[in-house]
Amino acid sequence: MLRVCWKGAHAAARQCVWGKVKAHPLQHCRRYTTAGDSGSNAGKIVAASLLTVGGGLGSTILYAKWDPKFRANIEKSVPYSDQLFEMALGPPPPPLVPLQKKPGKIEPLQISSLSEASKESKQPKAKAKKSDPAPVEAPPAVEEAPAPTPQTLEEASAEAAHIISAIGEVPSVPAPGTSDESPPGHTAAGEESKDHHEPALKERPAEEVSARLAQQDKVEQDALAALTAGLEESLGSSAKTTLQAIGAQEAVLTAIATHTNKLKEAMDSQTPPDEKSTQWKALNEALSDRTRAMEEAEEALLKAKGELEILRGVINSAKQSKIDAARPQILAAEENLHSMIVDLDKVVTKVQTAQTEAKIMSQYSELVNEAKAQFQQELANITPEIQANWKGLSGKLSADDLNSLIAHAHRRIDQLNRELAEQRVREQIHIEVALEQQKLEDQKALERAVASALEHRREDMRLEQEKKVQEVREVMEAEMRTQLRRQAAAHTDHLRDVLKVQEQELHEEAQEIMNSKMMEQETHYRRLTQEQLDTFTLDMNAAYARLKGIEEAIDSHVIAEEEARKAHQLWLSVEALNYTLKSAGADSPTEPLEGAVGVIKENCAENEFAQALASALPEESLSRGIYGEASLRARFYDIRRLARRVALIDETRNSLYQYFLSYLQSILLFEREQVAPPAKLAPEDLDTFRLLAYATYSIERGDLELAAKFVNQLRGASQRVAQDWLKEARLTLETKQVISLLLAYANAVGLGTTQAP
Amino acid sequence: MSEKELGQKWDRCLADCAVKFGTGLGLGIVFSVVFFKRRTWPIVFGTGLGLGMAYSNCQNDLRSRYVLHSKYFSFEQKLEAFASS
Numbered sequence: 001m002l003r004v005c006w007k008g009a010h011a012a013a014r015q016c017v018w019g020k021v022k023a024h025p026l027q028h029c030r031r032y033t034t035a036g037d038s039g040s041n042a043g044k045i046v047a048a049s050l051l052t053v054g055g056g057l058g059s060t061i062l063y064a065k066w067d068p069k070f071r072a073n074i075e076k077s078v079p080y081s082d083q084l085f086e087m088a089l090g091p092p093p094p095p096l097v098p099l100q101k102k103p104g105k106i107e108p109l110q111i112s113s114l115s116e117a118s119k120e121s122k123q124p125k126a127k128a129k130k131s132d133p134a135p136v137e138a139p140p141a142v143e144e145a146p147a148p149t150p151q152t153l154e155e156a157s158a159e160a161a162h163i164i165s166a167i168g169e170v171p172s173v174p175a176p177g178t179s180d181e182s183p184p185g186h187t188a189a190g191e192e193s194k195d196h197h198e199p200a201l202k203e204r205p206a207e208e209v210s211a212r213l214a215q216q217d218k219v220e221q222d223a224l225a226a227l228t229a230g231l232e233e234s235l236g237s238s239a240k241t242t243l244q245a246i247g248a249q250e251a252v253l254t255a256i257a258t259h260t261n262k263l264k265e266a267m268d269s270q271t272p273p274d275e276k277s278t279q280w281k282a283l284n285e286a287l288s289d290r291t292r293a294m295e296e297a298e299e300a301l302l303k304a305k306g307e308l309e310i311l312r313g314v315i316n317s318a319k320q321s322k323i324d325a326a327r328p329q330i331l332a333a334e335e336n337l338h339s340m341i342v343d344l345d346k347v348v349t350k351v352q353t354a355q356t357e358a359k360i361m362s363q364y365s366e367l368v369n370e371a372k373a374q375f376q377q378e379l380a381n382i383t384p385e386i387q388a389n390w391k392g393l394s395g396k397l398s399a400d401d402l403n404s405l406i407a408h409a410h411r412r413i414d415q416l417n418r419e420l421a422e423q424r425v426r427e428q429i430h431i432e433v434a435l436e437q438q439k440l441e442d443q444k445a446l447e448r449a450v451a452s453a454l455e456h457r458r459e460d461m462r463l464e465q466e467k468k469v470q471e472v473r474e475v476m477e478a479e480m481r482t483q484l485r486r487q488a489a490a491h492t493d494h495l496r497d498v499l500k501v502q503e504q505e506l507h508e509e510a511q512e513i514m515n516s517k518m519m520e521q522e523t524h525y526r527r528l529t530q531e532q533l534d535t536f537t538l539d540m541n542a543a544y545a546r547l548k549g550i551e552e553a554i555d556s557h558v559i560a561e562e563e564a565r566k567a568h569q570l571w572l573s574v575e576a577l578n579y580t581l582k583s584a585g586a587d588s589p590t591e592p593l594e595g596a597v598g599v600i601k602e603n604c605a606e607n608e609f610a611q612a613l614a615s616a617l618p619e620e621s622l623s624r625g626i627y628g629e630a631s632l633r634a635r636f637y638d639i640r641r642l643a644r645r646v647a648l649i650d651e652t653r654n655s656l657y658q659y660f661l662s663y664l665q666s667i668l669l670f671e672r673e674q675v676a677p678p679a680k681l682a683p684e685d686l687d688t689f690r691l692l693a694y695a696t697y698s699i700e701r702g703d704l705e706l707a708a709k710f711v712n713q714l715r716g717a718s719q720r721v722a723q724d725w726l727k728e729a730r731l732t733l734e735t736k737q738v739i740s741l742l743l744a745y746a747n748a749v750g751l752g753t754t755q756a757p
Numbered sequence: 758m759s760e761k762e763l764g765q766k767w768d769r770c771l772a773d774c775a776v777k778f779g780t781g782l783g784l785g786i787v788f789s790v791v792f793f794k795r796r797t798w799p800i801v802f803g804t805g806l807g808l809g810m811a812y813s814n815c816q817n818d819l820r821s822r823y824v825l826h827s828k829y830f831s832f833e834q835k836l837e838a839f840a841s842s
Contacts, residue, residue, distance in 0.1 A: 720759055
């Protein structure tokens with residue numbers, strides 16, 4: 001019934017508990033299910049958005065890893081993206097590409113700036129030079145700074161070069177030679193950019209610079225002087241020769257004119273014969289004059305041309321020598337040259353025209369002479385006897401001769417008429433041909449004239465251009481001077497700042513060095529004093545130690561003697577204790593060992609070992625004393641007998657009948673009383689009788705300990721019987737052990753104290 | 758002394774045996790005389806009884822060391838003992 005009730009109660013309890021549990025999970029489930037759908041929807045949405053964001057981020061990072069430009073863009077636009085990228089991908093790659101582009105860009109800039117700089121560098125020299133020959137040559141009045149300026153300017157230009165080369169990343173492009181003696185007065189800027197000298201990295205001292213500049217000035221001045229002299233000379237000579245040539249040409253002109261006139265007059269056959277000869281003579285003279293004049297003119301022309309060439313050469317060399325100051329002179333010389341050439345050409349053309357006219361004239365005269373000769377020949381043919389000078393023989397002529405002459409004259413007239421007619425016919429053609437020829441000649445002349453005019457024009461224009469260039473150059477030079485001045489000012493400022501900074505740095509450095517040296521010295525001094533102290537202390541310690549040693553030795557002797565005395569006492573007391581052991585009677589224990597032990601304890605109060613040993617003695621021995629070995633031996637035999645008798649009794653067998661049996665066994669069992677125990681005990685040795693035999697053997701041999709060990713192995717009633725004996729035996733053994741230890745110790749101590757501790 | 762114990766036990770045993778024997782004998786005689794018309798069997802019975810008791814006593818005494826003592830405890834008692842300890 002109880003069980004039923006119990007079961008019922010259990011069931012109820014279970015139901016109660018489970019019921020409650022059941023209710024909750026349902027509700028939970030319901031809640032989960034109701035919230036679950038919406039929850040899953042929201043979850044889906046959240047999950048989808050997370051996925052999208054994560055995907056976007058990941059793809060961005062991957063692409064940034066592949067394309068560094070994209071990465072740079074994103075880093076610029078999104079604030080903390082660079083940190084994210086650094087975390088994800090590591091530091092951005094170094095921008096190699098722009099670096100490569102920069103040198104290319106910088107180079108043309110540099111060249112232009114170099115040219116500027118070189119121009120500037122040229123300008124200061126020009127300026128400096130101009131300042132020196134200012135009183136000499138009256139150039140444009142430019143104010144000049146004194147000697148430091150060339151130095152600063154040079155430095156300025158060097159610094160400009162430095163700055164440019166420092167800014168640019170192309171160290172190989174050198175600055176223009178500001179310190180080198182690059183010849184100034186260069187006209188073409190392009191040529192200047194070709195002058196690439198290494199920048200003077202060392203600043204020359206002012207005196208050297210000024211000396212160099214002065215030297216340069218002098219040199220240039222000399223060159224200039226020489227140049228001007230040369231120019232003037234050549235100009236003079238060429239002018240002279242040109243004038244000469246012109247004069248000669250004009251003489252030629254007049255000669256030709258006279259000659260032609262004379263020829264015309266000579267051709268004119270209306271003068272009387274006497275004058276004809278004079279005319280012819282004059283004509284010859286005129287001809288010879290003309291030829292002479294022409295030769296002279298030729299010579300003069302050649303000379304003049306030579307001189308002009310020389311002048312041109314001198315001018316070119318002057319141009320090449322690049323001295324600015326000579327430029328106007330050069331220009332003037334060129335102008336002179338040009339004008340001379342022009343004049344010469346004009347005159348030459350005049351002469352040429354005159355010559356052509358003369359040629360025509362001469363041709364005409366030749367024709368006439370030819371006709372005359374022909375006529376005379378014909379006449380001679382007809383009238384052979386008439387002499388050459390037939391004009392004087394007009395009275396001697398016969399009628400036949402006259403007739404034939406007249407016939408010949410008529411025939412000649414007919415011929416001439418016919419020729420005239422023919423000539424008239426051919427006239428047109430000849431005229432046309434002549435016109436053509438004339439045209440051609442005119443054209444040629446025109447061309448020549450045009451060419452020469454063109455050349456003259458060109459020369460004029462060139463000279464004008466040169467003049468303009470000169471003006472522009474001057475203007476530019478003035479501007480450059482101002483710019484350079486500005487740069488010099490900036491440079492001085494910069495230098496000042498740099499020097500300030502440097503001064504500070506050096507000052508600090510010097511300060512540091514001084515401080516460190518001071519510290520060194522101090523530490524050194526301290527070290528030395530410390531060493532002294534240490535040595536002194538060492539000596540003192542050594543002396544003190546020795547003193548201490550001596551004292552200790554003495555003390556130890558005392559101690560040793562004390563120890564010896566104590567040891568002796570201890571030994572005595574231990575011996576006393578030993579002696580008390582002998583006071584054991586046959587069946588009575590010894591005296592209580594208290595007294596002796598107390599004496600020992602007194603004697604070796606400081607000796608811990610002895611104290612420990614003394615207190616290790618069992619209480620029983622102290623209070624009651626211990627049994628002697630003989631009594632224990634005697635008692636053992638009783639034990640043995642008893643143990644044999646109850647050998648069979650143990651926990652399982654302990655009825656009276658068993659007692660009887662074991663008694664019977666003990667009577668009937670025959671064995672040796674003493675059996676030597678083996679070194680190792682085997683399980684069959686644990687038999688009571690055997691054990692007792694071993695124990696007897698050992699106890700007969702005086703080995704109480706071994707006997708006790710064997711007796712300890714007894715079991716059952718035998719054990720119980722031997723209990724007390726065993727206890728006594730243990731006690732005795734313990735005490736004996738302690739006492740023997742104490743004795744040994746006392747002996748050892750006594751031995752030990754004979755030597756020094 | 759532990760070796761004397763056995764001897765003491767034996768002494769007690771014998772003494773007890775003697776006493777019980779005598780007592781049994783006596784009582785047997787008495788009973789036989791008084792109640793059982795001087796038959797022999799009460800005497801023998803009494804003697805046997807006495808000897809038996811003596812034997813049993815002796816055995817118990819000799820066995821006394823080896824006897825295990827047990828005690829029944831209830832759960833509550835054990836708890837009390839535990840709590841109080």
